[in-house]
Amino acid sequence: MVDETLTLFSYWRSSAAYRVRIGLALKRLPYELRPVHLLEGGGEQHRPEYRAIHPQELVPALLHGKRVIRQSLAILEYLEETFPEPAIMPATARERARVRALALAVACDIHPLNNLRVLQFLEREWNVPQPEREAWVRRWIETGFEAIEAMLADSPSTGDFCEGELPSIADCCLVPQVFNARRFGVDMSRYPTIERIERNCLALPEFAQASPENQPDAPATEKR
Numbered sequence: 622m623v624d625e626t627l628t629l630f631s632y633w634r635s636s637a638a639y640r641v642r643i644g645l646a647l648k649r650l651p652y653e654l655r656p657v658h659l660l661e662g663g664g665e666q667h668r669p670e671y672r673a674i675h676p677q678e679l680v681p682a683l684l685h686g687k688r689v690i691r692q693s694l695a696i697l698e699y700l701e702e703t704f705p706e707p708a709i710m711p712a713t714a715r716e717r718a719r720v721r722a723l724a725l726a727v728a729c730d731i732h733p734l735n736n737l738r739v740l741q742f743l744e745r746e747w748n749v750p751q752p753e754r755e756a757w758v759r760r761w762i763e764t765g766f767e768a769i770e771a772m773l774a775d776s777p778s779t780g781d782f783c784e785g786e787l788p789s790i791a792d793c794c795l796v797p798q799v800f801n802a803r804r805f806g807v808d809m810s811r812y813p814t815i816e817r818i819e820r821n822c823l824a825l826p827e828f829a830q831a832s833p834e835n836q837p838d839a840p841a842t843e844k845r
Contacts, residue, residue, distance in 0.1 A: 624686035624687060625685065625686050626652075626653065626684075626685075626686065627645070627650055627651070627652035627653070627683065627684070627685055628652060628653045628654075628655060628683070628684040629641060629642070629645065629652050629653070629654050629655065629681055629682075629683055629684075630655050630656075630657050630671070630674065630675070630680055630681055630682040630683075630684075631654055631655070631656060631657065631680055631681050631836070631838075632656065632657050632658065632659045632680050632838065633656070633833045633834075633836035633837075633838045633839040633843075634659075634833050634839075635659065635680050635681070635737075636732060636797035636798055636800065636801050637679070637680065637681055637693040637728070637732065637797075638680045638681040638693070639796075639797035639800065639831060639832075639833060640693045640694075640697065640728075640790075640793045640794050640797055641681045641683065641693050641696050641697060641793075642830075642831035642836075643788075643792075643793040643796065643797075643827065643828055643831040644696070644697045644700055644709055644790065644793050645700065645831075646826075646827035646828070646830045646831045647707060647709050647788060647793070647827045648700055648704050648706075648707060648709065649707065650700070650704060654836070654837065656836075656837065656838035657671060657680050658838065659680070659737055664678075666678045666679060666680060674689060675689075675691055677691070679691075681693055681696060683696045683699070685699075685703070693728065693794075694724060694725070694728050694790065694794075697709065697724075697790045697793060698710075698790070701790075708787070709788065709789050709790050709793065710789055710790060711784050711785060711787075711789060716778065716784055716785070719776075719778060719784055719791075720783065720784050720789045720790055720791045721790070721791075722772075723769065723772060723773075723783050723784075723791035723794070723795070724790045724791045724793070724794040726765060726768060726769050726772070727765065727769070727794040727795060727798045728794055730765055731761055731762055731764075731765035731766075731798055732798065732801075734757075734758075734761040735757070735758040735761055735762065735801065735805075740754050740757075740758070743757065755805055755806070758801075758805045759802075759805050759806065759807050762798070762801065762802045762805065762807050763807060763811075765798075766798075766802065766807070766811075766812050766815060767811075767812075769795070769812075769815060770811075770812040770813075770814055770815055773814040773815065773818065774813075774814045779814065779818075781818070781821045782818055782821060782822065783795060783818060788822060788825070788827075788828075792818065792822050795815065795818065795819070795822075796819055796822045796823070796828060799815060799816075799819045800832075800833065
């Protein structure tokens, strides 16, 4: 018998893991969540047993039976190809290209510059004080959001969500990045289209289910 269970290695506040949790919820896929604490004991992601699953020592990682899928966007596309309904990618090549471009603007251009390991490097290796580290994070989120806001506001393809009237992998990426932006004090009023799409997303139960404060490994002070 083939094992087809889904297991997600996640951390409650990881925006990359948050993306995948949204995708799993939108696709209504049951899964086992295995928390990986990125700070406790120097970071559980660095332990040999997790490194064997994800050599980059990052979350998320998805097990589908015995198969391991790494990197949040690869996981989302894998879920779309393996479980096509409900879809988290639009129908046409043009629409899919636009959705991928928006998702990549977050996952490749914004997020890597304010990832935990980057901030830890700035602190440990260069002794960058916390206010300057937080200013660094805001700088790159704001630069990215200015471009994304323009791409969304200027396109007739933008609807209630990033592309039309159904959430896609672009929304799976955008909402967690807005969560990070608010955490670091970014003035979101400068990005009204992003804020509107975020509100529409957070009104859906799937996004609420995936939100950081609703994760079993979230600190009690964060839970609602």
